[in-house]
Structure formats: C-alpha cells, structure tokens
Amino acid sequence: MAMAKKILIVDDSRTIRQQVGFTLSKEGFEVVEAEDGQDGLNKLQATPDISMIISDVNMPNMDGLVMIESIRKIEQFKFIPIIMLTTESSGDKVERAKKAGASGWLVKPFNPEQLVGAVKKLAR
Numbered sequence: 001m002a003m004a005k006k007i008l009i010v011d012d013s014r015t016i017r018q019q020v021g022f023t024l025s026k027e028g029f030e031v032v033e034a035e036d037g038q039d040g041l042n043k044l045q046a047t048p049d050i051s052m053i054i055s056d057v058n059m060p061n062m063d064g065l066v067m068i069e070s071i072r073k074i075e076q077f078k079f080i081p082i083i084m085l086t087t088e089s090s091g092d093k094v095e096r097a098k099k100a101g102a103s104g105w106l107v108k109p110f111n112p113e114q115l116v117g118a119v120k121k122l123a124r
Contacts, residue, residue, distance in 0.1 A: 003049075004028055004029055004030040005029055005030065005051040005052070005123045006029070006030045006031070006032055006047065006049055006050045006051055007024050007029050007030070007031055007032070007050070007051060007052050007053070007054060007119060007123065008032045008033075008034060008040060008043055008044055008047070008050045008052070008053045008054070008055075009021055009024075009031055009032070009033050009034070009053075009054050009055075010033075010034040010035075010036070010037065010039070010040035010053060010054070010055040010056060010059070010064065010067065011035070011055070011056040011059070011085070012035055012036055012056060012058075012059040012060060013056070014035075016056070016085070016108065017033045017035075019110075020054060020085065020110070020115065021033060023112045023115055023116060024115075024116070024119060027116050027119075027120075029119065029123070032047055032050060035059075036059040036060055036061040036062055037055070037059055037061060037062030037063055037064055037066055037067030037070075038061045038062040038067075039061075040053065040055060040062075040067050041062070041067055041070055041071065044071065044077065044080075045074075048076065050080070051080075051081075051123040052080065052081045052082070052083070052119060052122055052123040053071070053080060053081070053082040053083070054082075054083045054085050054115075054119070055067060055068070055082060055083070055084055055085065056084075056085060056086055057084055057086040057088050057093060057097065058086065058087075058088065064084060064086070064097070065093075065096055065097055065100050068082055068097065068100040068101050068102055069100045069101070071101070072100065072101040081103040081104075081122035081123065082101065082102050082103050082104075083102070083103060083104040083105070083106060083118055083119070083122065084097050084102045084104070084105045084106070085106045085107075085108060085110055085115075086105075086106075086107065086108060087107065087108045088107075089107050103122055104118055104122065106118065
C-alpha cells in the first residue's frame, strides 16, 4: 500500500486546522499541524517527507508570507506546493504570495471539495 501523502497545515486557528485536517484525513491524507509560520518551518524540517503545505497568511510570530519566503530558500523545499488559505483576498497580498512562491490561493471559509481538488492536483 502506498504511504499516505503528508500535508502540513499551518494556521493559528485550531478550528481551521481541525476542519482542514478532517477534510483531508477523510480523503486518505496524513496531516501535520503547525500553529504559526515558525512552527510550520520547524515541522517541515522535522518531517521532510511532507508533500504539500496549506497555510494561513496572518499569524503571530511569523506570518505565512515570511514562512513561504523562508521555505523557498531551502534547496529541498524549493518546489514544494504551498496553498494559501486565508480570509485575505486583497490583490497586493495575493501578488506578494505569488512572488514569495505560493502555488495557489483559497479564501476562507473554504469549500471542502475545492480544497481536496487543489490538494490532489498539487500534492507531489
């Protein structure tokens, strides 16, 4: 049996982490949770077989954009897919996220089918 793909969920809201985690677990993905960008970076480095990251933008300690920029500087994670899941839909934030290296953007409240579709398409 193939190993379940691991998805890292980075969000300072436990509720969102649980919702996303539940949605993805039902689809057979394994979920790793982190509560902010710094935690996300640490978890990624501790779990190098993560297939994909779903991250909030606005978080304490280190926000999602800084986290993406930091991840993209690490050779082994240069191309890991990262979806931003956020209440932010302002054009400049989306632009910054794209520049930083985000692969996609979903707005909260998220649609589970849309989320699963994006993950299945992008998870490597």
